[in-house]
Amino acid sequence: MKPIQNNNYKVYFDNSLNTLTEVLAQKNYSKVFILTDEVTGELCLPVLREKLPDLDNFDLIEVPNGEENKNIDFCIGIWRTLLDFEADRNAILINLGGGVVTDMGSFAASTFKRGIDFLQIPTTLLSQVDASVGGKTGIDMDDVKNIIGTFAQPQAVIISTDFLKTLSDRQMTSGFAEVIKHGIIADENFFNEVAVLDNAREVSEAQIYHSVHIKNVVVTEDPYERGLRKTLNYGHTIGHAVESWSLSNEKNPLLHGEAIAIGMICEAYLAHKLAGLSADDLEVISQTFLKFYGKYEIRGGIERALLEVMKNDKKNTAGKISFSLPDKIGHCLFDIFVEENLILEGLDYYRGLSR
Ligand SMILES: NC(=O)c1ccc[n+]([C@@H]2O[C@H](COP(=O)([O-])OP(=O)(O)OC[C@H]3O[C@@H](n4cnc5c(N)ncnc54)[C@H](O)[C@@H]3O)[C@@H](O)[C@H]2O)c1
Numbered sequence: 445m446k447p448i449q450n451n452n453y454k455v456y457f458d459n460s461l462n463t464l465t466e467v468l469a470q471k472n473y474s475k476v477f478i479l480t481d482e483v484t485g486e487l488c489l490p491v492l493r494e495k496l497p498d499l500d501n502f503d504l505i506e507v508p509n510g511e512e513n514k515n516i517d518f519c520i521g522i523w524r525t526l527l528d529f530e531a532d533r534n535a536i537l538i539n540l541g542g543g544v545v546t547d548m549g550s551f552a553a554s555t556f557k558r559g560i561d562f563l564q565i566p567t568t569l570l571s572q573v574d575a576s577v578g579g580k581t582g583i584d585m586d587d588v589k590n591i592i593g594t595f596a597q598p599q600a601v602i603i604s605t606d607f608l609k610t611l612s613d614r615q616m617t618s619g620f621a622e623v624i625k626h627g628i629i630a631d632e633n634f635f636n637e638v639a640v641l642d643n644a645r646e647v648s649e650a651q652i653y654h655s656v657h658i659k660n661v662v663v664t665e666d667p668y669e670r671g672l673r674k675t676l677n678y679g680h681t682i683g684h685a686v687e688s689w690s691l692s693n694e695k696n697p698l699l700h701g702e703a704i705a706i707g708m709i710c711e712a713y714l715a716h717k718l719a720g721l722s723a724d725d726l727e728v729i730s731q732t733f734l735k736f737y738g739k740y741e742i743r744g745g746i747e748r749a750l751l752e753v754m755k756n757d758k759k760n761t762a763g764k765i766s767f768s769l770p771d772k773i774g775h776c777l778f779d780i781f782v783e784e785n786l787i788l789e790g791l792d793y794y795r796g797l798s799r
């Protein structure tokens with residue numbers, strides 16, 4: 445498969461991982477660091493070692509897995525290890541993991557000594573189709589997702605779909621939400637193709653490739669989210685609020701994709717009310733997400749807490765909560781301000797759905 449070209453780097457589809465050796469050889473790196481979480485250290489690092497036995501001269505940094513660890517404490521841990529192992533400005537950090545590792549690792553790299561090189565080897569469906577591409581780095585703080593971060597571009601993104609063999613069905617399904625999102629915001633045919641699958645495991649390498657292609661077109665045109673890139677945030681205004689609430693309040697919290705699937709249903713309702721999304725498209729979007737994600741109970745009484753989180757959304761201006769809303773399946777508008785009462789109606793629309 446031909447590499448996907450961004451303004452700054454390429455996204456390689458390479459199950460052999462040989463591209464890593466080639467990219468590392470392009471510069472005279474003083475040191476190579478690999479960041480994993482506990483799980484990718486156990487499951488993905490051995491795969492990397494097996495495929496590239498010559499890659500032996502690196503220092504390993506490990507963080508615990510899970511969204512609750514995408515925070516400043518573990519970021520300090522990464523910075524401290526880089527310092528202890530004498531990383532200079534010619535060092536490179538390879539992020540081997542899901543979106544938590546690629547987001548936090550790239551944030552740590554982009555700020556250490558004002559920025560060292562980093563490279564993404566995403567190992568979840570979500571990080572392959574979305575998190576590793578586009579240069580958004582970040583960590584969470586308090587109850588707000590990705591509120592601290594930078595825009596910084598990797599040297600390369602190297603995708604091996606072989607890594608997905610060990611990924612759980614639940615994590616595959618979570619990542620699939622971003623695949624469906626790419627169809628809704630930019631490509632009706634692609635949406636129709638993925639919406640009819642029976643489950644996320646059926647997603648093909650060609651569909652993963654196309655999903656990355658859609659994201660890459662958007663972030664290449666608007667790397668700093670001044671306009672078009674906001675469409676990638678469809679479902680995230682409400683979805684991030686639900687995700688953060690769940691993370692702080694539930695034993696088995698929602699995953700990112702599960703939360704934004706809920707967000708995409710609620711926001712499709714807003715799109716129907718404000719952006720011209722037809723009743724038919726609203727129904728198709730709602731039923732598609734219910735098919736893959738089932739119904740989650742948004743508890744009564746948490747609406748104010750959700751609205752408070754939405755007030756910190758990075759798309760807002762002048763204190764108004766701003767949304768990216770599809771006007772039809774395959775196209776998305778942005779910078780649409782929505783009153784609080786209508787947002788609450790969106791939550792109630794979700795609550796009232798049945799399959
Ligand atoms: N920067 C962006 O543009 C962007 C885009 C989308 C999402 N995100 C962020 O990405 C994060 C979610 O990413 P995620 O869904 O990859 O979560 P994650 O990084 O938490 O990974 C999910 C789980 O899968 C495990 N895992 C990873 N690879 C595995 C493999 N090959 N086999 C078995 N287990 C494996 C991880 O250890 C973890 O427990 C969120 O923080 C979200 O905000 C960022």
Ligand SMILES: O=C(O)C(=O)C[C@@H](O)[C@H](O)[C@H](O)COP(=O)(O)O
Binds near residue numbers: 578580589669
């Ligand atoms: O790349 C983007 O731009 C996105 O919005 C992709 C989202 O799927 C992703 O979850 C992103 O991390 C959200 O960014 P944020 O700016 O809303 O924190």
Ligand SMILES: [Zn+2]
Binds near residue numbers: 574704
């Ligand atoms: Zn997302």
